[in-house]
Amino acid sequence: MTVRILAAGAALAALAGAATAEELHIYNWTDYTAPELIEKFEAETGIDVIVDTYDTNETLLAKLKSGATGYDIVVPSQHFVKIMIQEGLLQKIDIKSMPNYANVDPRWKNPPWDPNQEYSVPWQWGSASFSYRADLYSGKGESLKEFFEPSEEVSGRLQVFASPDEVYNMANLYLGLPFCSEDPEDAKKVLALFQAQKPHVLTYSSEGMNDRLATGEVIMATHWNGYSLVGRREANPNIIYAYPKEGIVGWFDSLVVPVGASNVEAARKFMNFVMDPENIALQSNFAAYSNGIMGSEKYMDEALRTAPELNPPADVPVKFGEACSAEAQKLIERVWTQLLQ
Amino acid sequence: MSEVAVIDARRRWLALAPAYLVIGVFMVIPLMIMVAISFMEQNVYGGVFRVFSTDAYTQFLFQRDFDGNLVFNPAYLVILGRSVALAAAATAICVAVGFSVAWFIVRQPPRRRNLLVFLITIPFWTNLLVRAYAWVIILGRGGVIDSPFRALGLLGPDGTLGLLYTNTAILIGLTYTYLPLMVLPIYASLEKLDFRLVEAASDLYADKWWTMRQVVLPLAAPGVIAGAILVFVPALGDFISPNLLGGAKRLTLGSLVQFQFATARNWPFGAAVAVILLVFVMASLALYVRLTRKAGKAGQP
Amino acid sequence: MSARTRRRAETQAETHSGAGRIAHFGWLGPLALAFYAFLYSPIVVLIAYSFNDSRFAMIWQGFSLKWYATVLExxxxxxxxxxxxxxxxxxxxxxxxxxxxxxxxxxxxxxxxxxxxxxxxxxxxxxxxxxxxxxxxxxxxxxxxxxxxxxxxxxxxxxxxxxxxxxxxxxxxxxxxxxxxxxxxxxxxxxxxxxxxxxxxxxxxxxxxxxxxxxxxxxxxxxxxxxxxxxxxxxxxxxxxxxxxxxxxxxxxxxxxxxxxxxxxxxxxxxxxxxxxxxxx
The missing domain is CATH 1.10.3720.10 (MetI-like)
Structure with missing residues (x-):
């Protein structure tokens, strides 16, 4: 069924594409595409860029899975890139032949989620950990113990992400368990850890971290590194992003082209465009996240280049979330549902 | 019955045709897709496998524990109960407040009535999320409500009444979101009240409570029932209030379905919960139709 | 308080059909007032915060019109x-x-x-x-x-x-x-x-x-x-x-x-x- 839907959609999108002028439809989070970058691209190529927005990777997957079409570029995180490739939702793009491909940092070439770099171009990357108010909290954010087994100070003033995606892996890091374990015993341990933490949690929410940290409503919260940086610089200088010794959970967003894209050529141009260090620096300066392009540092704001949030200490491991097997994914879902039931 | 009162069958179906067509095509067909999905197998990467399965329904009452045994699991029934209780409480508050306000508005001169009705709806031009955030600011630690208590020294400088992230906060959110859906239908049915009749009645029987019970309430009944449906049903499926104001610490039916589709990627189970909710509400609605029939008969002179 | 009394007086003056007298409950006016206050309190808060200098929705950092400029751009x-x-x-x-x-x-x-x-x-x-x-x-x-x-x-x-x-x-x-x-x-x-x-x-x-x-x-x-x-x-x-x-x-x-x-x-x-x-x- 899916195949037929996709085929129908693709045919229709092709028709729509032929009828309109040169347009590039990007589907991304709100405020996550630098306006300066878009303007420069439009000026250089004459292509009209239209940005639509979604709220989560899951929404993006659900939409593509249900047959939504017309988007030329979407921006999933690493594990979703892998899932989308598996599910046949993405087009192969000859990325290695693009002139700017040489600029990609070797560290991010042929990543595990796209081993031959056939589908994805690096966009932004960062990490998830927890942040705390240094003036209201006596700890140093050195261990995930401070987050999962909070002290009296933090109790009742702790915010945890509303979705298990990163938090589950933080628990795995703390307990020394592998990511995507299929062993029910491991799931039991994670559930017990979450359940012990729950009485101390004020709210499960994936937004408003800086607001709540700055007002003191919470004094510790799961956080994204770049967003925590924005909070420290613009909301309260005491918002500190923790680097616990057990490690932090990495994420890596890439540009990919879904099946059913109406203007693949424009998408290719845009992909090549963002692999230019000066261009991608515009994006990093805007969103306050790192990119995977060599030489972009010299175009980046001084404050970003040296920010502790964007430069993890060498001794703290950064472990990227993976696309789990069906068995492992079901365990994660069960643990989270039981936690909140 | 006269010619106007009863439309002949052909015209009746003609008048109903657009509603049937739109809802039939764009609601019933998608719903049938959903019912079909609830009987399929979950694809953890989104979507379903086209294999018949009743797992989703079994999951609502039973659960395989981590060791693989099937045991009775009341958790989802508890979630159902919690959602019904919250929605019922919000509906009750809305009926009480909504009826009083509608009665207040109806007693104003006509021109002011329209203004007052408009004023109810204007706040809802602003986005739900933004309004919810405003409530977070009002109810939160050191917020609009805490501040005067702190100023009076009733709370410490860092103290809070702790209103946010409680069931009270969820109820405030639900009431706030759905009150207009109660006031407007009640107002619409009260507005046709012939005040000369009421005046005559109250001249005869001086007691204003008698007037309320015998004249106003029967007239308002269809509006109250319509409002109760418009409040109760969406409140049952609401997830913004439980998540933003309640702190998302306990699932409600709305957040459960949302979670299954948007996070857990268990479409069959999400669809099954929706089907169960649908059956539950449709049963209540059948009750409503019987009630209105009675009310309709009682309301006729 | 006086505003409310005046309003009620107006109401009664304008109501020719006598609706104002029928099943009149003294608390209806104050309740309606409280109701509208309840409806508009979040709106007042969100309007106030639209003039916020901070980029965060919940933190007040001083008056600014910059977000209106942003919307216009x-x-x-x-x-x-x-x-x-x-x-x-x-x-x-x-x-x-x-x-x-x-x-x-x-x-x-x-x-x-x-x-x-x-x-x-x-x-x-x-x-x-x-x-x-x-x-x-x-x-x-x-x-x-x-x-x-x-x-x-x-x-x-x-x-x-x-x-x-x-x-x-x-x-x-x-x-x-x-x-x-x-x-x-x-x-x-x-x-x-x-x-x-x-x-x-x-x-x-x-x-x-x-x-x-x-x-x-x-x-x-x-x-x-x-x-x-x-x-x-x-x-x-x-x-x-x-x-x-x-x-x-x-x-x-x-x-x-x-x-x-x-x-x-x-x-x-x-x-x-x-x-x-x-x-x-």
């Missing part, structure tokens, strides 16, 4: 707001028309087989959780290859607006005095004239309430719009909810305040325009 948010208004207006017009004739048919159709079923069918869109409708409708639209841009959104919104428009209209119709219409039918030759000149004005408050509800519900919808929207048709709620990656900014408060002001201006115009006609009547 930001084509995306303007397009999103415009999309929302277009969809809400179209969906309201269509759903109210459909709901009005359906409500009339059900109220005036006598007792017939399938009446209960019809009621259930019309209520269906509010019974099914939004996310379910959203995913299922998207699958259905894809399957039949429906890709009309904003048209897709208008269709989906019309569907869930119908019950919200229908309920107040039906409540209004129930027990409505039919003698007037019967008299009208005797006076006017055509049914249509009887309908237009008598039934419709009688029904107006119900239609008005239904239209207002439908409009507001459509304007606020997020989940269905998020799923159904084609490329290039992001609505304002979708735009706002998708700010999660970098946080919701007071830009949203600013655009909300602008919308709020527009609606306030429209209502004022309506109120002033309706003055002479109503006073004569």
């Amino acid at each position: 930001n084509g995306d948010i303007q397009t999103a707001a415009l999309n929302s208004l277009v969809v809400a207006t179209a969906a309201t017009a269509i759903s109210v028309s459909i709901a009005t004739v359906a409500a009339l048919a059900l109220a005036r159709g006598g007792a017939f087989r399938g009446k209960t079923l019809s009621m259930g069918l019309i209520a269906l869109p509010i019974v099914v959780p939004e996310i379910v409708t959203a995913v299922a409708t998207l699958m259905f639209f894809s399957a039949i290859g429906l890709s009309l841009g904003l048209g897709n959104l208008i269709i989906a919104h019309t569907v869930f607006c119908i019950p919200f428009a229908f309920m107040p209209i039906r409540a209004r119709l129930q027990g409505m005095d039919e003698t007037l219409e019967q008299a009208a039918a005797d006076l006017y030759a055509s049914r249509w004239e009887a309908f237009r000149l008598v039934t419709l004005p009688l029904l107006a408050p119900g239609i008005f309430a239904g239209a207002v509800l439908a409009f507001v519900i459509s304007l606020d919808d997020f989940i269905i719009s998020l799923m159904i929207s084609d490329a290039g048709t992001t609505t304002l709620p979708v735009y706002i909810f998708s700010m999660i990656r970098r946080g919701v900014t007071p830009e949203v408060n600013a655009v909300s305040t602008i919308l709020f002001s527009v609606s306030l201006v429209l209502v004022s115009i309506y109120w002033l325009a309706s003055r002479p006609k109503k006073d004569e009547a």
Whole structure:
């Protein structure tokens, strides 16, 4: 069924594409595409860029899975890139032949989620950990113990992400368990850890971290590194992003082209465009996240280049979330549902 | 019955045709897709496998524990109960407040009535999320409500009444979101009240409570029932209030379905919960139709 | 306090039919006042925070107009707001028309087989959780290859607006005095004239309430719009909810305040325009 839907959609999108002028439809989070970058691209190529927005990777997957079409570029995180490739939702793009491909940092070439770099171009990357108010909290954010087994100070003033995606892996890091374990015993341990933490949690929410940290409503919260940086610089200088010794959970967003894209050529141009260090620096300066392009540092704001949030200490491991097997994914879902039931 | 009162069958179906067509095509067909999905197998990467399965329904009452045994699991029934209780409480508050306000508005001169009705709806031009955030600011630690208590020294400088992230906060959110859906239908049915009749009645029987019970309430009944449906049903499926104001610490039916589709990627189970909710509400609605029939008969002179 | 007393005095002076005296409860006025205060308190807060210098929705850092400047420069948010208004207006017009004739048919159709079923069918869109409708409708639209841009959104919104428009209209119709219409039918030759000149004005408050509800519900919808929207048709709620990656900014408060002001201006115009006609009547 899916195949037929996709085929129908693709045919229709092709028709729509032929009828309109040169347009590039990007589907991304709100405020996550630098306006300066878009303007420069439009000026250089004459292509009209239209940005639509979604709220989560899951929404993006659900939409593509249900047959939504017309988007030329979407921006999933690493594990979703892998899932989308598996599910046949993405087009192969000859990325290695693009002139700017040489600029990609070797560290991010042929990543595990796209081993031959056939589908994805690096966009932004960062990490998830927890942040705390240094003036209201006596700890140093050195261990995930401070987050999962909070002290009296933090109790009742702790915010945890509303979705298990990163938090589950933080628990795995703390307990020394592998990511995507299929062993029910491991799931039991994670559930017990979450359940012990729950009485101390004020709210499960994936937004408003800086607001709540700055007002003191919470004094510790799961956080994204770049967003925590924005909070420290613009909301309260005491918002500190923790680097616990057990490690932090990495994420890596890439540009990919879904099946059913109406203007693949424009998408290719845009992909090549963002692999230019000066261009991608515009994006990093805007969103306050790192990119995977060599030489972009010299175009980046001084404050970003040296920010502790964007430069993890060498001794703290950064472990990227993976696309789990069906068995492992079901365990994660069960643990989270039981936690909140 | 006269010619106007009863439309002949052909015209009746003609008048109903657009509603049937739109809802039939764009609601019933998608719903049938959903019912079909609830009987399929979950694809953890989104979507379903086209294999018949009743797992989703079994999951609502039973659960395989981590060791693989099937045991009775009341958790989802508890979630159902919690959602019904919250929605019922919000509906009750809305009926009480909504009826009083509608009665207040109806007693104003006509021109002011329209203004007052408009004023109810204007706040809802602003986005739900933004309004919810405003409530977070009002109810939160050191917020609009805490501040005067702190100023009076009733709370410490860092103290809070702790209103946010409680069931009270969820109820405030639900009431706030759905009150207009109660006031407007009640107002619409009260507005046709012939005040000369009421005046005559109250001249005869001086007691204003008698007037309320015998004249106003029967007239308002269809509006109250319509409002109760418009409040109760969406409140049952609401997830913004439980998540933003309640702190998302306990699932409600709305957040459960949302979670299954948007996070857990268990479409069959999400669809099954929706089907169960649908059956539950449709049963209540059948009750409503019987009630209105009675009310309709009682309301006729 | 004095303002309230004055208002009540005015009320009584203006009320010619004597409605002010009937079943009058002293606490009604204060309760109504509290009710409107409850409705507007979050609005006051969000307007205040639209002038916030901080980029965070909940932290006050001083007065600034910068978010209004941002809105004026930001084509995306303007397009999103415009999309929302277009969809809400179209969906309201269509759903109210459909709901009005359906409500009339059900109220005036006598007792017939399938009446209960019809009621259930019309209520269906509010019974099914939004996310379910959203995913299922998207699958259905894809399957039949429906890709009309904003048209897709208008269709989906019309569907869930119908019950919200229908309920107040039906409540209004129930027990409505039919003698007037019967008299009208005797006076006017055509049914249509009887309908237009008598039934419709009688029904107006119900239609008005239904239209207002439908409009507001459509304007606020997020989940269905998020799923159904084609490329290039992001609505304002979708735009706002998708700010999660970098946080919701007071830009949203600013655009909300602008919308709020527009609606306030429209209502004022309506109120002033309706003055002479109503006073004569």
